[in-house]
Amino acid sequence: MIAAGMGVLADRYDGFILDLWGVLHDGAAAYPGAVETLARLHGQGKATLLLSNSPRRAADLVTMMGEMGFSRDSYGGIISSGEAVHGALARRDDPWFAALGRRCLHLGPSRDLPIFDGLDLQRVTQLADADFILNSGPGDWHETLDDYRPLLTAAAARGLPMICANPDLVVVHKGHSMICAGALARHYQALGGEVRYRGKPDPAIYDLCLQAMGLSDRRRVLAVGDGLETDVAGADGAGIDSLLCTGGVHAAELGIAWGERPSEDHLRALFAAHGGRRPTAVIPAFVW
Numbered sequence: 001m002i003a004a005g006m007g008v009l010a011d012r013y014d015g016f017i018l019d020l021w022g023v024l025h026d027g028a029a030a031y032p033g034a035v036e037t038l039a040r041l042h043g044q045g046k047a048t049l050l051l052s053n054s055p056r057r058a059a060d061l062v063t064m065m066g067e068m069g070f071s072r073d074s075y076g077g078i079i080s081s082g083e084a085v086h087g088a089l090a091r092r093d094d095p096w097f098a099a100l101g102r103r104c105l106h107l108g109p110s111r112d113l114p115i116f117d118g119l120d121l122q123r124v125t126q127l128a129d130a131d132f133i134l135n136s137g138p139g140d141w142h143e144t145l146d147d148y149r150p151l152l153t154a155a156a157a158r159g160l161p162m163i164c165a166n167p168d169l170v171v172v173h174k175g176h177s178m179i180c181a182g183a184l185a186r187h188y189q190a191l192g193g194e195v196r197y198r199g200k201p202d203p204a205i206y207d208l209c210l211q212a213m214g215l216s217d218r219r220r221v222l223a224v225g226d227g228l229e230t231d232v233a234g235a236d237g238a239g240i241d242s243l244l245c246t247g248g249v250h251a252a253e254l255g256i257a258w259g260e261r262p263s264e265d266h267l268r269a270l271f272a273a274h275g276g277r278r279p280t281a282v283i284p285a286f287v288w
Contacts, residue, residue, distance in 0.1 A: 001281040002261060006037050007288045009243065009281065014220040015047035015213045017206070017240075018075070020054065020061065021171050022226030022248025023286050030068040031247070031258065033287035039074040040288055047213040048075045051206075051223075053199040053230060055082040055112045055136035055165035055181060077212045081199030082115045082136070085165045088198060089119050096196055100161065101131025107148070107184065108136030108165075115165060127154055133162040135188075137181035148184055156191035167199045168230055170249050177252065182230075200225070201234030224286065226250065228274045236277070244279035245286055259285040 003009055021027055024034045042048050054061060058078045066072060092098040103122045106113075115136065116123060124130050133155060138147070155162070164185035170177045185195045199205060206223070215221055221240045225231020226248025235242035244250075246267075247258035253270050254262040261284050262270075271278045
């Protein structure tokens with residue numbers, strides 16, 4: 001089903017788990033109609049929760065959303081991969097996290113540094129000094145996997161565990177695809193490195209969402225995102241419906257620009273190319 005807008009689907013669900021990047025904004029500005037559509041859903045009494053694979057803390061995302069025009073009273077809670085990683089490192093109640101040392105090599109830009117706030121960790125700059133790697137993504141938008149191959153190869157040889165604070169493989173930033181932490185983590189695993197992820201598509205994070213929204217009937221919850229391997233896969237694993245926004249990371253594969261309706265043939269080819277994974281429905285853009 002290709003839906004014209006959220007208005008067609010709103011009455012079927014009580015709760016909406018919404019991706020940020022690729023659905024609500026492009027990393028720099030809100031998509032046309034997104035601010036109004038989110039406010040309209042919330043205004044109809046729908047439970048709304050923003051779920052992002054961003055490595056940034058939830059408070060930082062709230063600020064960023066406000067700068068893009070999204071009022072804080074237009075949505076419910078917000079959960080990010082960065083917040084989940086911070087919590088796991090603070091609590092260390094997971095045996096895998098408990099076994100990590102305290103010396104951490106950070107792969108990522110300075111804007112992600114709040115993930116370390118309040119943690120008993122020593123950030124190091126040399127691989128030889130590290131107990132583990134915290135990977136929040138490339139340090140610059142223009143960097144590629146090739147820029148990190150030597151470091152990742154050396155880290156894998158040392159057997160350093162890696163935390164991936166953003167499972168996304170790519171993201172669309174101002175209309176251009178850029179690699180994310182997930183792409184570095186996937187290559188690290190191919191080298192034999194050990195990686196622990198926090199975020200979509202892990203079904204556990206959807207349990208947190210449902211708890212935060214106060215909903216138990218999964219049939220009445222819709223996950224909205226732009227990625228088959230994260231948003232749709234995560235919804236499938238959690239047993240809830242999914243809505244794929246086609247103007248995000250898969251737009252180039254579909255041969256469309258943001259907001260354009262994809263052809264049925266291109267959608268079938270897209271799903272086949274991604275292991276046959278299919279969303280419950282498709283929408284060209286997050287508009288009413």
